[in-house]
Amino acid sequence: MTRKQRVAIAEPSLIIRMGLFALLKRFTALPMEIFELNQTEHLDNLLIRHKPDILIINPLCIDANHLAQLKKNPKFSGIKYIANQTSMMDIRLLKQYDQIITLSMEAEQIKDVLSKLIHKDSADSLALSDREKDIIIAVAEGLTNKMIASKLNISTNTVMTHRKNISNKLNIHSQAGIILYAIANRLIEC
């Protein structure tokens, strides 16, 4: 079962935003939930609140450093970025994005862009790997990342990557939440 992808449109122009919104609504075959962000001043807060899987944003609304920070921030891991290019733009800036759509594109082309991103996500399944289960057990036992790394003989960075993936798959972001998950699924002794 594919989870609906939350698609946020961040675009200051009302006309473009509503146009894009109406267009995306027509792609009923894509499992999407679409919503608009009509301002981007507090983008980080909006992302925390709305938890989009895909953010379609006008690259003029967000400077390159900010975008780079978002991509590095574990809180926002898993978000995919589509540039909605409305004007001439330096190609180096656009390279930061996963995909680009432009004002001159046909509906089918825009649909292709979205479906690429959406299906990419459902392909790597939401099921947990055995390794991830090991990590959950260790987290639930209260081990730190460093302790987990030495116990499982992997690097701390790898542990962090696993934890990020676990959070995305389960939509659980706190350690207390991981413990609850582990108990519910009898990964640790009850």
Place this chain on the structure above:
Amino acid sequence: MHKFTTYNADDKMSEVITENFMMLNILSRFAMPLGTGQKTIKQFCKQNNVDTNTFLQIINLATDDSDANIVDAELHFPSILRFLENSHHYFIEFRLPMIGTKLQNALRNQSPVVMKSIMDYFNEYFREVKKHFNYEERKVFPYITSLINNTPNDKYNISIFSRQHDHVEVKLMELKNILIQYYPLQTSYELNDVLFNIFICADDLRLHNDIEDRLLVPSIKEIEQKTLSK
């Protein structure tokens, strides 16, 4: 997201409540009674010594789904601070303890480990919310009072608060999601009742945060800038 309704001072108070029952909480946080009769918002606010502008901005924020800062008239700070303190009281003394009791009751047939782990999660969350509110009452609200009385404390500013202001509702939502997605608990009247309460409480906490982030902080920033430029 679109703004569905914008109330103005001449709309009927009774309609505000019937159109959105969560407004009852807002009334009680302004210490307003029921019995609105045919009175308009302006009349009813005046009768109860509530600043109409502040009241309007809060109810309009509650019906507004966007994320814009919508300060469009001067806020009456003593009113809004009293409002926020009353909200804190409501969450800490009433709503969250009630959810705790109901949760414990709904889980009474679960294994002790399941019950304990869920209650631990909830209790830890409750402690965090208390700490969060306590900080605001100890640090932020006195700062705002000193600022509007023209005796600002220059060691603090509202940006410190807005930077570290976390969203207290997030963890409550997480608990709800974990229960719904991962615990094969038999649905029951009691369990549904807890979940309904959690949904409502999380929405209410979000509105509470919105009032702080979108009304209070921008207005205070404006005052800080004026004070600085003097």
